[in-house]
Amino acid sequence: MESILNPWPWYISGPLIALVMALLLYFGKTFGMSSNLRTMCTIAGAGKFVDFFNFKWKDQLWNLTVVFGAIIGGFIAVQYLSNGSGTDLNPTTVTELQNMGFNNPGATLVPDEMYSLDILANPKTLVLLVIGGLLVGFGTRYAGGCTSGHAITGLSSLQKPSLIAVVGFFIGGLIMANFILPLIF
């Protein structure tokens, strides 16, 4: 039981993520989380304005069901399958983040400095969350997929477009973490 309550090692987690992909393929579907953002646009009526959103969204109900399950899974994992142990980060990372003004690196899943409800009163934090969301929503659809669609499914099926996209993910991520985040915090 202890090994379930503690964080799981990478060599267990990675194959289990591949299992999610395999199960969806077995059910005749594809693993791709960002497609749901497009479906939500369509449900909200975006098809009236832009043709890209004109599709039978009910064919994507299965994927929205996966999203709903993922939300429940997140709840179950923290409520019943965790022992409150924080994330065992590299001490260098911890010091670095503390110097940037993050108080308890690794104590929670996301920093309070960006996500606590109190900090939302700060316009800067609100703007960061909105910009981050816009970049993710725009970028994934432009690239035709995100981590699940390109990095996991695309690379597992040895597709060159996905390799290009994943290289892009890393260029963007490296620029943000190494050059932009230090300017913001």
Added chain:
Amino acid sequence: MKTLKFLLVGIFFGIVLVKSEAVSWYRIYEMFRFQSFHMYGIIGTAIASGITFLQISKKGIIKSIKGSDIFVPKKENGFVRYIIGGIIFGLGWALIGACPGPMYILLGTGVWSMLIVIAAAVLGTFIYGILKNKLPH
């Protein structure tokens, strides 16, 4: 039953991503600073297992639930959309520490502010839809 199996896969996915700490903002930061092997280990073993699964299924040993071959849709050829779209997504990923899967999962863990990120991501997708025909692909 048809719906239930997808709900269960989703629940499993959510649990795995929380327990693996792949939904941790800090783990994403650490990865992009090359200060930990953890995320590389997760992504690497996921891809290695995925390749193994697809190679075995190619031989026809594993069939889908309907009895047909396991099928992965082919991505269209291209370069600009993948590299530029990828970079834009990467910038957002490292900023908010979550990609589209973890956004929903973190909401389930009680990070309510994630609703703002999700709403912005839906808007970002809408903006792409508007500009799609003007962008190089």
